[in-house]
Amino acid sequence: MARLLGIDPGTQATGYGVIDVRDGRLKHVTHGVIRTRPKDPLWVRLRVIHDSLRAVIEETRPTAMSMERCFVGKNIQSALKLGHARGAIMVLGATASLEMAEYSPSEIKNAVTGHGRADKHQVQEMVRVILALPKVAPSDASDALAAAITHAHRPNLRPALEPRT
Numbered sequence: 001m002a003r004l005l006g007i008d009p010g011t012q013a014t015g016y017g018v019i020d021v022r023d024g025r026l027k028h029v030t031h032g033v034i035r036t037r038p039k040d041p042l043w044v045r046l047r048v049i050h051d052s053l054r055a056v057i058e059e060t061r062p063t064a065m066s067m068e069r070c071f072v073g074k075n076i077q078s079a080l081k082l083g084h085a086r087g088a089i090m091v092l093g094a095t096a097s098l099e100m101a102e103y104s105p106s107e108i109k110n111a112v113t114g115h116g117r118a119d120k121h122q123v124q125e126m127v128r129v130i131l132a133l134p135k136v137a138p139s140d141a142s143d144a145l146a147a148a149i150t151h152a153h154r155p156n157l158r159p160a161l162e163p164r165t
Contacts, residue, residue: 003029005062005098006148007053008140009089011081012038014049015140018060019131021152028131029060031141042081046088053089057096064099065089066151068108068143103150108143111150 001022008015017031034052036045067089070082093100106116112126124142128135130149137145 002064002152003060003062004148004151005057005060005065006144006146006151007065007067007089008143008147009049009067009082009085010140011042011045011049011085012036013140014053014085014089015138015142015144016053016056017137017141017145017148018056018062019145019148019152026131026149026152028133028145030056031137031145032056033138033140042084046084049085050088050092053092054096057092057098062098064101064151065093065096066101066103066147068147069102069104101151101154103147108146108150111153112146 001020003018003020006017006019012035014034015031016034018029020027020029034049036048040048067086070079070086090100103111109118109123110116112118112130113122118126120139120142123146124136124139127133127137127142127145127149131145136142
């Protein structure tokens with residue numbers, strides 16, 4: 001069995017989702033969204049994200065972490081802040097000795113919906129169906145679960161991975 005932590009990084013909202021993979025089957029463990037206050041300095045928001053994700057890792061004990069690769073839009077300042085959040089999350093994953101992977105938005109959409117240009121609602125609904133959730137997860141959490149699902153479909157996922165004790 002492998003336990004995977006998916007992350008949708010952001011400085012105002014960071015989604016996370018944890019799934020188990022056993023014998024090719026995916027099982028939902030937990031998901032959520034870490035929200036920060038936009039008026040707080042960046043370093044305070046990064047600390048909130050770091051501490052909150054550390055608690056998720058300690059509670060769920062994943063073996064691997066996957067996240068969405070940066071999409072650089074027109075706003076350079078937003079891209080730089082997102083890079084800071086991703087760096088803090090990567091250091092946390094490395095400190096926890098997690099196997100780490102990154103996937104482009106189109107790779108994640110393709111893995112979950114079958115086509116790389118799916119919209120957010122299609123991704124949310126397919127995540128709900130794949131994981132048999134009673135209702136659609138919030139967008140940021142759904143994107144994080146989609147990142148975990150993408151990693152679960154990776155051909156060389158080591159099935160011998162066990163949750164850390």
